[in-house]
Amino acid sequence: MRYLFELSKEHKTLPTSEVFSCLKAEMINYNIIESNEDVLIIETIEKEDKIKKLADKLALTFFIDEFLFSCVSSAEKIKKKAIDYPIKKNGSVAIRYRNRSDNTIDSQSIVQPLAEIYSNKRKVILVKPDIEIRGIITKSTVYVCLKIKEVNRRQFEQRKVQYRPFFSPISIHPKLARSLVNIACVKKNEVLLDPFCGTGGLLLEAGLIGIKIIGSDIEKKMIEGSKITMDFYKINNYELFCSDIGDIKKKIGKVDAVVTDLPYGKATTTKGEDIKQLYDRAFKNISHVLKQQGKAVIGLSNKDMIYLGEKYLTLIEVHDFRAHRSLIRYFAVYQK
Numbered sequence: 102m103r104y105l106f107e108l109s110k111e112h113k114t115l116p117t118s119e120v121f122s123c124l125k126a127e128m129i130n131y132n133i134i135e136s137n138e139d140v141l142i143i144e145t146i147e148k149e150d151k152i153k154k155l156a157d158k159l160a161l162t163f164f165i166d167e168f169l170f171s172c173v174s175s176a177e178k179i180k181k182k183a184i185d186y187p188i189k190k191n192g193s194v195a196i197r198y199r200n201r202s203d204n205t206i207d208s209q210s211i212v213q214p215l216a217e218i219y220s221n222k223r224k225v226i227l228v229k230p231d232i233e234i235r236g237i238i239t240k241s242t243v244y245v246c247l248k249i250k251e252v253n254r255r256q257f258e259q260r261k262v263q264y265r266p267f268f269s270p271i272s273i274h275p276k277l278a279r280s281l282v283n284i285a286c287v288k289k290n291e292v293l294l295d296p297f298c299g300t301g302g303l304l305l306e307a308g309l310i311g312i313k314i315i316g317s318d319i320e321k322k323m324i325e326g327s328k329i330t331m332d333f334y335k336i337n338n339y340e341l342f343c344s345d346i347g348d349i350k351k352k353i354g355k356v357d358a359v360v361t362d363l364p365y366g367k368a369t370t371t372k373g374e375d376i377k378q379l380y381d382r383a384f385k386n387i388s389h390v391l392k393q394q395g396k397a398v399i400g401l402s403n404k405d406m407i408y409l410g411e412k413y414l415t416l417i418e419v420h421d422f423r424a425h426r427s428l429i430r431y432f433a434v435y436q437k
């Protein structure tokens with residue numbers, strides 16, 4: 102079966118990387134049919150339920166669909182293709198479309214040909230239909246699919262740090278936090294460490310998808326605040342303690358993954374330590390506690406610091422992210 106992931110386009114590289122990492126974590130074999138900034142289409146023999154479940158983890162995908170076909174945006178072409186791709190499931194239908202291009206389009210030129218073919222001998226119901234046909238319109242192409250699951254992205258807005266019981270402006274957006282956790286390829290019940298956990302924003306997103314979490318921070322108030330947050334969200338599987346990065350190896354065993362956002366000296370303290378020295382100590386100690394083949398996703402404030410990690414770990418990819426007008430963060434993905 103072919104599946105289409107409609108990507109959020111909030112970032113150039115993260116949405117695709119997030120889907121690939123989730124597929125890998127779930128050990129799903131697939132072939133890539135098409136990959137661009139709007140959609141990722143894969144082919145796999147895996148059961149639909151397993152693919153559908155990915156929607157519970159993903160942050161930067163809007164929908165997971167069954168892919169039927171794609172063609173140029175012309176009513177005639179859409180109709181011709183739709184004839185070749187009949188819907189096998191029984192039940193009522195609704196036809197919806199999403200225009201992801203900047204072009205203004207005549208929606209009827211998309212909906213009409215699909216309706217002619219797919220609503221023939223079927224009931225059309227707009228609320229809770231059995232089958233939802235989706236036309237995704239991009240600059241050059243229309244992708245036609247059947248909805249499998251919409252990702253609940255509202256939850257991430259609701260968990261922004263200002264709505265959590267412990268607030269500090271240092272926390273990154275939950276959507277970004279979840280995607281970074283996903284990029285670390287951790288499975289349910291595996292252990293993820295954030296040794297600069299701050300308010301616990303990354304740990305929270307990991308804990309909510311069933312990952313065992315360990316967090317530490319040099320500031321006692323951060324640990325106390327993180328504990329309040331974990332309890333508020335009913336996360337049980339956590340260990341939180343106050344520690345300098347240099348001491349964590351004495352306190353924990355090996356972990357499956359590390360996801361962390363290093364301090365950058367303005368809003369977040371380095372306790373007066375030179376940033377280069379702190380980052381070097383961080384990489385050394387993270388590498389020490391990380392299992393062989395484990396991934397470390399690390400937020401850095403400066404592009405030049407990426408190489409420091411390569412002393413201890415293998416660099417896989419880098420995603421840059423504009424946090425404010427003047428601040429670009431780099432999320433480097435390493436493997437042990």
Ligand SMILES: C[S@@+](CC[C@H](N)C(=O)[O-])C[C@H]1O[C@@H](n2cnc3c(N)ncnc32)[C@H](O)[C@@H]1O
Nearest residue numbers: 272297298299300301302318319345346362364
């Ligand atoms: C960018 S913030 C982390 C934000 C976090 N991801 C969140 O969601 O709130 C970096 C954290 O590193 C901590 N920190 C600074 N120096 C440290 C050190 N030497 N060892 C451990 N933690 C340290 C700071 O107290 C701060 O909470």
